[in-house]
Amino acid sequence: MVTIQFIPYTQIEGLSSLGKIRKLLNIAKQDKIVLLQGRLRKEEETELIKVTMEEINKEFKGIELAVINPSATNLSGMQRLRSGFANMLLGNRQGMTVIGPANVVKQIRKDPNKIELFTKDSKKRKKKAKKR
């Protein structure tokens, strides 16, 4: 069984960058797939990778990460301006971020219009956990 936890943007908007990363990573470390409304800032995405690397151990192997963004190229000039202004005021709520623990998610395959999540066999996962 795979658990997916949805996090609305309002749950992280008041947090510091590190606070956001901690919150999302803590959920992923419980072997849950995080579905975040919107996206982190670009700098926060690299910080997420950095913190993930610091936390890797026997039990936690890292994450699979994917951001789905409504293509900016499809927007008209006015729409783009409006969306940029809204992002500045309200944070980046557009799109969706998927963070899957590497123990559960084998691969996230993405092209601009679709996203595929390949999960690991849960029996194998349990066997591995027992070994440890």
Add this chain to the structure above:
Amino acid sequence: MGFFSKLFGSLFKGWFKKRGNLKLGLYGPPNAGKTTLANKICKDWLGEEMGAVSKIPHETREIKIKEQIAIKSKGKELLFNLVDTPGIATKIDYEDFIKAGLKEKAAKKRAKEATRGVIDAIKWLDDMDAVVVVLDATKDPYSQVNITIIGNLQARDIPVLVTANKIDLKKAKIKKVQAAFPQYEVVGLSAKYGTNLKSFYETLFKVVK
């Protein structure tokens, strides 16, 4: 404050560039061919190689720098320090290294060093004056690591040249890489066999200016 630090940053960057202390970073996911390209550049212009390469991912686990490389193209010269960085990944499992043929102890050591290497590579992003993003043209260019690296370079106003490496392989798709990053110069090449390196150097001049 942000404006002034940006202004001073660009002034200093320009000053260092003139003195040939430009730092050119090679970034990308593991096993894309960053060190193979670094070796090719060093062999072409210094006559010596930079580091070891391997089929097992995360062979480069420390930042490596080769100083004072002068490349020439169409009568112009570009002087820079080449920075080869460990591959950036979001997950590292020592069991993958065991599957690749390493003993358990060596695999665990490699995994530990590899995580440190990713952190260092990210920390060094701020220090780069220009970056060559090395992608494996046989793999999916839309991976989030690629998008995150390039997005960060864009946010930092660092000039970027994207290379679609391994074009000697049948599965290589340069057009897919170009479609993924239409706002950047994309050069298809084979670092292993030195294919299209001339075009790579010419484009590098264009990007770095």
